[in-house]
Amino acid sequence: MAFLTKLIRFLFLILWLTGVPILLLGLLEAGYRLLHHEPLSHLIDYTWDNPSSACQLIEDPLLGWTNKPGIQNWLPNGTQMTFLNNGIRSNTFSSPQTWAPILTVGDELTLGIGLSDNQTWPAILEQILKAPVQNGSVCEYGLDQSILRVEQLIPALKPSIFLVTTTPSHLNRILLTQFKQRNKPIFILEDGQPRRVHAAPNVSQPDPTATPPPFSWERIAHYSLLATSLPNTFPLRSWLFNNSYLQADKQNPQLDQKDILLACQLLERLYQQEKMGSSKAFFMIQYSWKDILNRKILENFQSPRQPTGELKQAAQSLQLIQCAKKIGLGVIDTYYPFAALIKKKGEAIVEELFTQQITPEGNQLIAQYVASYMTPFLSKMAPPNAELLPQEPETELMPDSTNKKMRSSP
Numbered sequence: 001m002a003f004l005t006k007l008i009r010f011l012f013l014i015l016w017l018t019g020v021p022i023l024l025l026g027l028l029e030a031g032y033r034l035l036h037h038e039p040l041s042h043l044i045d046y047t048w049d050n051p052s053s054a055c056q057l058i059e060d061p062l063l064g065w066t067n068k069p070g071i072q073n074w075l076p077n078g079t080q081m082t083f084l085n086n087g088i089r090s091n092t093f094s095s096p097q098t099w100a101p102i103l104t105v106g107d108e109l110t111l112g113i114g115l116s117d118n119q120t121w122p123a124i125l126e127q128i129l130k131a132p133v134q135n136g137s138v139c140e141y142g143l144d145q146s147i148l149r150v151e152q153l154i155p156a157l158k159p160s161i162f163l164v165t166t167t168p169s170h171l172n173r174i175l176l177t178q179f180k181q182r183n184k185p186i187f188i189l190e191d192g193q194p195r196r197v198h199a200a201p202n203v204s205q206p207d208p209t210a211t212p213p214p215f216s217w218e219r220i221a222h223y224s225l226l227a228t229s230l231p232n233t234f235p236l237r238s239w240l241f242n243n244s245y246l247q248a249d250k251q252n253p254q255l256d257q258k259d260i261l262l263a264c265q266l267l268e269r270l271y272q273q274e275k276m277g278s279s280k281a282f283f284m285i286q287y288s289w290k291d292i293l294n295r296k297i298l299e300n301f302q303s304p305r306q307p308t309g310e311l312k313q314a315a316q317s318l319q320l321i322q323c324a325k326k327i328g329l330g331v332i333d334t335y336y337p338f339a340a341l342i343k344k345k346g347e348a349i350v351e352e353l354f355t356q357q358i359t360p361e362g363n364q365l366i367a368q369y370v371a372s373y374m375t376p377f378l379s380k381m382a383p384p385n386a387e388l389l390p391q392e393p394e395t396e397l398m399p400d401s402t403n404k405k406m407r408s409s410p
Contacts, residue, residue, distance in 0.1 A: 032226040055113070055139035056083070057182075062152065063145050064184035067138055080116050086156065089135040091123035092116075100158050100279075101132040102374060105146045106165030107173075109286045109357060111137035119360040124367035131378055134159070140180060142166075142173025143263055144187055147270050148196075154273060161377060163282040163332070163370075164270055168291045168317040169310070174266070175259055187262060194265045260316050264323040271327045280377050282330040285317050286366070287338065289354035295335050296342075330373060337369045 033040055056068040067087035074080055082090035089111060104110055104122045112120030112135070126133035136153050138145070143166045150162050173179060177186050187194040267283060274281035287295070294314040301307060307315050324331045342350050353362030 029224055029226050055108070056081075057139060059182075062185070063138070063141075063148055065138070065140075065182050066149070075114070079114060082117050086153070087136070087138070088153075089120065089122075089137070090117045091120075091126050091133065091135070092118045100160035101134045102126075102129070103134045103136055103150065103153060103157055103159035103162040104165065105136040105138075105141075105149045105153070105162070106284075106286065107137060107141045107146070107167060107170055108139045109167055109288070110165045111135065111139060112363070113139065113357050114355070115357070115360060115363070119363060121363035121366040121370065124360075124364055125370055125374070128367055128371045129374055129378060131374075137165075140173075140182075142170065142176065142179070142184065144174045144266055145184060147266050148185065150270065151273060154277070154279070159279050161280045161282065161374060162273070163284055165284040165286050166317075166320075167286050167288060168294070168313045169288060171263065171313060171316055171320070172259065174263060187266065189262055189265065192265070194262060194269060260319050260323075263316075263320055264327075267320070267324050267329060268327055271329050274329075280330060282332055282373065283321075283324040284332040284334065284370070285321060286334050288357075289351055291317075292335060292338050292342075292350075296339070332370055332373055334366050334369060337365050341365070 030040055056071055056073055057065045058068045060066040067083045067089070069083055069087045070085045072080065072082045080092075082092070084090055102122075102125070104125075110120070110122065112123075117123060120135060122133045122135040122137075134153075134157055136149055138149065141149070143164070146164050146166065150164055153159075154162065173184075174187070176184060178184065185196055187196050189195075270281055270283065273279070290310070291314065294310045295317075298307065298311055298314045298318075301311065306312070321331055321333055338350055338353075353359050353365070358366075
C-alpha cells in the first residue's frame with residue numbers, strides 16, 4: 001500500500017511539473033493570439049503566415065515566395081502595411097492615370113519594412129512625380145528574384161519605367177538555394193547565359209530536406225504564433241529553432257566565385273525586357289547605413305590586396321554598376337545624395353536617417369534623387385493635363401557630371 005501511495009504521488013508530481021508549464025504556455029499562446037486578433041483554432045505554420053510579422057508571405061512556384069495579397073497588416077508600433085490583390089504595396093492614395101505606371105521591385109529596403117504605406121520612397125516618389133508608382137518589392141528577395149518578379153508583373157501592369165533595386169550586403173542572395181527556411185529559385189551560368197535550374201516546392205510537396213521532423217519541439221513551435229514572433233536574438237528562439245532549417249542558408253556550390261558574372265548576366269536579362277517593349281529599365285543600388293560606411297572606406301582603400309568581407313560586397317556593387325552601364329541600363333546609385341549630405345552636415349546627422357532600415361526622411365532624400373532620373377522620360381509622354389507634369393527636383397545632392405549627363409539623355 002505504501003508503495004502504491006508513493007507511486008501515485010510520484011506520477012502526480014510528474015503531471016504537475018509537466019502539465020502546469022504546458023498550461024501556462026497554452027494560456028500565453030491564447031492571449032497572444034487574441035492580442036493579434038488571430039483565431040484560437042488556427043492550426044497553420046506561422047513561419048510562413050505570422051500576422052505579427054511585417055513580412056506577410058505566401059509560397060510562389062516561380063519566385064519562391066511573394067507578398068500575401070489583399071491584406072492590411074497593422075504592426076505593434078501602429079505601422080500600417082497594405083497589400084493589393086496582386087501583392088503590390090499600397091501607397092494609400094491614387095495618382096491620376098495620365099500615363100503608364102512606374103514599377104519598382106527590390107527587397108525589404110524598397111518595400112519599406114517598419115514604415116507606413118505613405119512613408120516608403122516609392123510612395124513619396126509618386127507624390128513628387130504625380131504619377132502612379134507601383135511598389136512590387138518583397139521581403140528578403142535577391143536580385144534574381146526581383147528580376148523574375150519584374151518579368152511576372154510587366155504583362156499585367158505595362159509600366160512606362162521599371163526599376164530593379166538591390167543592396168550591397170544582399171548581393172550574395174543570388175548564390176542561395178534557400179534563405180531563412182524558404183526555398184528560392186537559382187540560376188547557373190550555362191554557355192555564358194543564366195539558366196534557372198531550381199523551382200521552389202509547392203506547399204503540398206515540401207522539400208523533405210528543408211523541414212523538421214514531424215514530431216519535435218521545432219515542428220510544434222512552427223504552429224505557435226508566440227514562438228515564431230520571438231526576435232532572432234532571443235535565446236529561447238535559438239533553442240526552439242536550432243535545426244539548420246531555420247538557421248542556415250543553403251548556397252549553390254556550383255556558383256563558387258561567379259556571383260558577379262552571374263549578376264551581370266541577370267542584368268542583361270533585365271535589359272532584354274526593355275528591348276522587347278517600350279519601357280525604360282533602371283538598375284538601382286540602395287544602401288543601409290553600414291553599406292554607406294563601407295563604401296566610404298572603400299573609396300580610401302589603398303591595400304594591394306583584394307577587399308574581403310563587407311568591403312568585398314561594396315566593391316562588387318561598384319562592379320555591378322559598371323556592368324549595368326556597359327549593358328545600357330539606366331543606373332541610379334543612391335550613395336551620392338547621402339555622401340553629399342555627410343560632407344555638408346556630418347555622419348551623425350545622416351546616421352539619424354537610418355534605424356533598422358531607413359526613416360521616412362531618408363526615403364524622402366532617395367525619392368527626390370530618383371525623381372531626377374524619372375522626370376525626363378515622363379515629360380516626353382506629354383500627358384493631356386500640363387499641370388500634372390512632374391517638376392525637376394533640387395539637384396544639390398546630385399552626383400558627378402557623368403551621371404548628370406546620363407539623366408538628361410533618353
